[in-house]
Amino acid sequence: MTLKAFFLSSIILLFTVSCQKSIKAPEIAGVWKLVELSNYDEEGNRSQPFGDPPAGYFIYTPEGYMSVQIMRTPPMPRLTGRPNDSIRAAMAKGSLTYFGTYSVDEVNGIVTHEVEGALNPNYVDTNRDRAYRISGDSLIIAIEQDQRRFRRVLLRVE
Secondary structure (H helix, E strand, O other): OOHHHHHHHHHHHHHHHHHHHHOOOOOOOEEEEEEEEEEEOOOOOEEOOOOOOOEEEEEEOOOOEEEEEEEOOOOOOOOOOOOOHHHHHHHHHOEEEEEEEEEEEOOOOEEEEEEEEEOOOOOOOOEEEEEEEEEOOEEEEEEEEOOEEEEEEEEEOO
């Protein structure tokens, strides 16, 4: 490689890196710890199917990837052997997990989870629109579906 080609390659590389760094990450990017997961039925009755508080994290990378991991608390007792089908069913019922990419409409306060893989096969290859707002270090996600409401409250970890 000639000296001229080396310098030209270096300039292109530096320009590419500086352009990538100038892209503003969405405010939602980061690691968020789940502290509340509440569901409300048609009459407004509240349930907390994953415990109070639930365990879990929502992760949004600056590059547009996301992961949701939720587990019921308290967790199941440790197993002494391999789980049978009923134990596996209880384990699955006590967790909600999915991953993929996301996009943000900051003007309307909507984050869309573009699900690539999930424990629940009905989530795979779907887009899940979530109304959200950020207040300080808190992320509040609200979902309305079939006259039911769902509320997720998370605290920024990173």
